[in-house]
Amino acid sequence: MSVAVTASDSLVVRTVPIADPGDLIARLPHPAALAWIRHGQGVVGWGEAARITLPGGPGRFADAGHRLRELFGAAHVEDPLQIPGSGPVAFGSFGFDPKSPDSVLIVPRQIIGRRDGQAWLTTIGTGPHPHPLAHPPAPPTQLAWSDGALSAPAWEQRVAAAVERIRAGHLGKVVLARDLYAQAGEPIDARVLLQRLAARFPGCYTFSVAGLVGATPELLIRRSGGRIDSLVLAGTTARGADTADDAARAARLMASAKDRQEHAYAAEMVRDALAPLCAELTVPAEPRLLALSNVMHLASAVHGRLDGDRSVLDVLAALHPTPAVCGTPTATAMDLIRELEGMDRGRYAGPVGWVDARGDGEWGIALRCAQISGTRARLFAGCGIVADSVPADELTEAQNKFRAMQYALEG
Numbered sequence: 025m026s027v028a029v030t031a032s033d034s035l036v037v038r039t040v041p042i043a044d045p046g047d048l049i050a051r052l053p054h055p056a057a058l059a060w061i062r063h064g065q066g067v068v069g070w071g072e073a074a075r076i077t078l079p080g081g082p083g084r085f086a087d088a089g090h091r092l093r094e095l096f097g098a099a100h101v102e103d104p105l106q107i108p109g110s111g112p113v114a115f116g117s118f119g120f121d122p123k124s125p126d127s128v129l130i131v132p133r134q135i136i137g138r139r140d141g142q143a144w145l146t147t148i149g150t151g152p153h154p155h156p157l158a159h160p161p162a163p164p165t166q167l168a169w170s171d172g173a174l175s176a177p178a179w180e181q182r183v184a185a186a187v188e189r190i191r192a193g194h195l196g197k198v199v200l201a202r203d204l205y206a207q208a209g210e211p212i213d214a215r216v217l218l219q220r221l222a223a224r225f226p227g228c229y230t231f232s233v234a235g236l237v238g239a240t241p242e243l244l245i246r247r248s249g250g251r252i253d254s255l256v257l258a259g260t261t262a263r264g265a266d267t268a269d270d271a272a273r274a275a276r277l278m279a280s281a282k283d284r285q286e287h288a289y290a291a292e293m294v295r296d297a298l299a300p301l302c303a304e305l306t307v308p309a310e311p312r313l314l315a316l317s318n319v320m321h322l323a324s325a326v327h328g329r330l331d332g333d334r335s336v337l338d339v340l341a342a343l344h345p346t347p348a349v350c351g352t353p354t355a356t357a358m359d360l361i362r363e364l365e366g367m368d369r370g371r372y373a374g375p376v377g378w379v380d381a382r383g384d385g386e387w388g389i390a391l392r393c394a395q396i397s398g399t400r401a402r403l404f405a406g407c408g409i410v411a412d413s414v415p416a417d418e419l420t421e422a423q424n425k426f427r428a429m430q431y432a433l434e435g
């Protein structure tokens with residue numbers, strides 16, 4: 025594990041209320057953006073007061089909590105607001121696979137937050153603060169697309185292999201993903217992607233952490249004081265060509281035994297993982313429909329009240345990976361993903377979000393996203409596979425999910 029504190033060993037943190045800053049993304053001074061925004065509310069940050077990189081292992085969430093308690097515990101904090109997201113905040117993104125060494129937490133030098141009619145600015149670290157650079161965002165140009173680890177037909181064969189394993193009784197569900205590359209003529213500016221995603225998917229969580237940029241509909245866990253919320257998604261169909269087609273597709277999704285089963289695996293695991301941590305927990309008996317501009321999902325909104333003093337990172341440790349992105353049983357599905365996907369997911373399908381010094385925070389599952397490295401974007405999309413899955417349909421579903429980031433890059 026490495027902790028690079030770039031400002032000062034003991035952080036100096038100051039939060040002040042500010043007038044409504046308007047569009048948070050427009051406030052980001054340069055492409056290395058940190059962001060977590062939904063319906064125009066959330067937190068954005070820039071600069072690095074500290075960066076914590078974590079080795080792999082199932083203990084990475086506990087390690088992260090420990091390092092942050094040390095860092096924030098030693099900080100000199102002035103925070104008259106004392107609300108979720110005020111005071112010191114770390115943006116984070118964890119590797120999907122416990123074997124992945126990619127997990128990272130970044131404490132920015134400056135943060136702007138906006139929620140429920142309140143706005144604040146937090147400055148972290150001593151010394152001069154980086155001045156907003158006059159670096160206006162420019163959209164990507166000359167995009168060239170190519171397959172990632174597997175071509176579409178090769179990936180369909182892997183889905184067929186997964187269906188065979190499921191039918192043979194090895195497991196109930198596995199989520200298989202694909203990657204896709206986009207090469208641009210100039211370095212890709214995350215702010216353009218964030219603007220496009222936030223405008224097209226206002227109800228999703230538009231995020232950017234250490235080059236991982238996307239708009240996820242899936243809230244893994246929000247902690248505000250003792251209260252927690254989660255939105256479990258699994259079971260997907262494309263949007264219809266017109267209103268009648270859309271309504272017919274929605275009705276088919278709600279009635280589909282295959283999609284209901286995919287969803288039940290995920291909702292039941294989230295219930296079972298949260299129950300021992302909660303004094304109160306409500307899980308709906310039936311999923312409802314969540315419609316996005318590219319796809320529709322079956323969704324279960326879960327609410328609860330934590331028992332005892334647990335940080336949002338403690339809850340993450342209990343939840344990740346849910347069957348929405350891994351499968352059932354978890355260990356068998358993780359092994360099958362390693363065997364069949366032919367790629368390392370990196371931080372795709374891992375938790376992404378932020379945590380403050382009180383242990384409040386909001387974390388989604390990093391979906392509908394791409395890893396940006398200079399002029400290249402690596403996009404990811406996956407689908408839940410069960411006994412009745414049809415490989416060609418799963419390929420179409422993955423292509424529909426890719427559309428979010430393809431739009432972010434192409435406009």
Ligand SMILES: C=C(O[C@@H]1C=C(C(=O)O)C=C[C@H]1O)C(=O)O
Pocket residue numbers: 199201242257258259260286321348349391392404405406407408409425
């Ligand atoms: C794996 C992804 O999405 C997940 C899988 C879903 C499904 O299989 O129906 C639906 C929502 C997400 O939980 C993805 O978008 O890459």
